[in-house]
Amino acid sequence: MTDGTPKTVGIKQIAAAAGISIGTVDRALHNRPGVNPKTRSRVLKIAEKLGYRPNLAARSLKLNRRLRIVAHLPRQIASFFDPLREGVREAAAAIRGVTVDVTFRTYPHLGDGDLKLLEEDLERDYDGILMTPGNPSQVESAIRRFTERGTAVVCVASDAPRSSRLASVSVDAAISGSIAAELLGTVLHSEGTVATITGDLNTFDHGEKLRGFAATLATMAPHLTLISTIETHDSPKEAYRATLALLKRNPSPAGIYVSTANSIPVLRALEENGMCGRVQLITTDLFAELIPSIESGAILATLYQRPFTQGKLAFETLCRFLVDGVQLEPVTRLAPHIILRSNLPLFLERLPAGLEMG
Amino acid sequence: MTDGTPKTVGIKQIAAAAGISIGTVDRALHNRPGVNPKTRSRVLKIAEKLGYRPNLAARSLKLNRRLRIVAHLPRQIASFFDPLREGVREAAAAIRGVTVDVTFRTYPHLGDGDLKLLEEDLERDYDGILMTPGNPSQVESAIRRFTERGTAVVCVASDAPRSSRLASVSVDAAISGSIAAELLGTVLHSEGTVATITGDLNTFDHGEKLRGFAATLATMAPHLTLISTIETHDSPKEAYRATLALLKRNPSPAGIYVSTANSIPVLRALEENGMCGRVQLITTDLFAELIPSIESGAILATLYQRPFTQGKLAFETLCRFLVDGVQLEPVTRLAPHIILRSNLPLFLERLPAGLEMG
DNA sequence: TTGAAAGCGGTACCAA
DNA sequence: TTGGTACCGCTTTCAA
16 A cells, blocks of 8 residues: 555656667657667557656647647627637637647628638648638638648538538537427417528528428427528618518517527517517527517527637637647537526626626 | 747747846746846846747746646446546546646545545645535535645535635536426416425535526416425435325326436336326436437426536636636536437437447 | 756757 | 757756
């Protein structure tokens, strides 16, 4: 029961045990050329026996790697991408033992200026890039050129599945849609109609949500009929008008699923028609203007896409690869949080500044 | 627009700029005694101007800190504490620049053997300890003795709020209860009765869940009446018998909230009475035996307490303090995941081995 | 109050 | 195929 001298084992100890020099030990451990196979296997065995763990601080001091990472993210929608950037920053601050420079590059919208910005940074020789692919087919060639230059690409918030990206982190869109359908199906007991309001069905994410919604509605809520799928192209005005038009055509839908963050105009249109509380509403993401409607019950639930966590995970995945060569899960599909009235308080803390002070 | 030579700034550069030696720079930067105040302020200004960032790899190599951390966790309930340990392991593996030894100490149950084990490790001079406080009042004095010795204590899965622990990570128990009440209130439209089945109301976590449940039921679901609160002390047999007794007293409750992982016997009792699907059931946590009941709809929702994430966060909080002296949020209250049929697939991947292979 | 120098544990280069 | 050694940036000791 005496203490087994948990002394630290380094290449020096291995060298001493093998009666050779540390140079040879290093070569053997790393499969470098020019080592007698017998020596190598002997070294490996001793290292194993002694429980050798390389001192990562020493290694990174010597190698003195300096990782240059750039994050290409849109400015809009700020309530989503600001916390995502925050997550990247926090993960970057927590990194030990490697110096990581993170540069943020911002363009107005998905699909608006992103390609040009990518073009510019192609020359800059970054070690890694985080990006949100807008139009997958256009972005694919850009991604390929980065990876061919040796820049690792991680997609965040949306994916470009057929590209050469190293990994992707996003919320599972199809399941987001499924959850919305299940919730409506569970809450609404009698037959009725439901509608969805989305951005642009060409966007992978939006299409997936609708597919998940429709599929689950069919299986888990056959008493509900999907009557309308409105595309609003992220325009508040369009969303407002479309909602009014919807109510004209169908005076009392039982439920509406808004699958983008563009839900405020929908709420307004419903309110003005006295429909709040009479139609079950499922929205997407969380931002200040949404809070009162959740608290009042006007919104049954909002599906929170956890931008902060997405940013953090994407950065960690990228760094883990660049630093250790470890390739984590290539595809991470986060579960969206279902925010109701009761658990809303837990999510307010991470909202952009000012809110928690009120 | 020329590149601003982003050369690395170290104490050497500062020393050169100030025309002094690196020794003095170090003393100035760290407020060590024996530095001319004028020299110090000059050094600080230069460091600031040059944007000095200490090379953490070099620092930890020199200091050669070896953090010793021990995790005291119960074996039961394995479906919860095994993934929690896994989260600790993963976070430990991701640490760079410091050598961290993690030891796991396991005892049968909360409140069964935990104090004795703590006693033993009090002598061992750990830098930090992760633990799940069972009976808070008993554990408080143990925690105090650890912190007095300079061992940082982080509570995970449950809290000892009045102790001297550095931080705590757990799910928000009161809000878990609230969610259960809100879900039942939303799904059940007509008047009816609901019951809760818990472990032991003396356990902080269990009491909080019930309080949250009752409070939210009163405000958000006044049409539902809480008729019964059963304590099962984590015993399957007791849970089974109590459920049968409940059904005898009240043949058709509208909903039941099981606030611990001890839900399988409840399900069995319900099934044997043909009540599955006729009573809305909310359970806690996720494990293999629960899956079929979620898929079949026998369970409306289960509130997943994210053990893996809890372990990871707790470890990160502890390390961040020990390594950088940074004290993160002292109290982290995680939002439980609401698992329904539709989003269940997303949570199966992290379940203990074997499941994802089927 | 300050300077000079010895390492911490690896990696990589040059010489043998 | 191997040995020897300089060096990464920082902390710390000893000397001035």
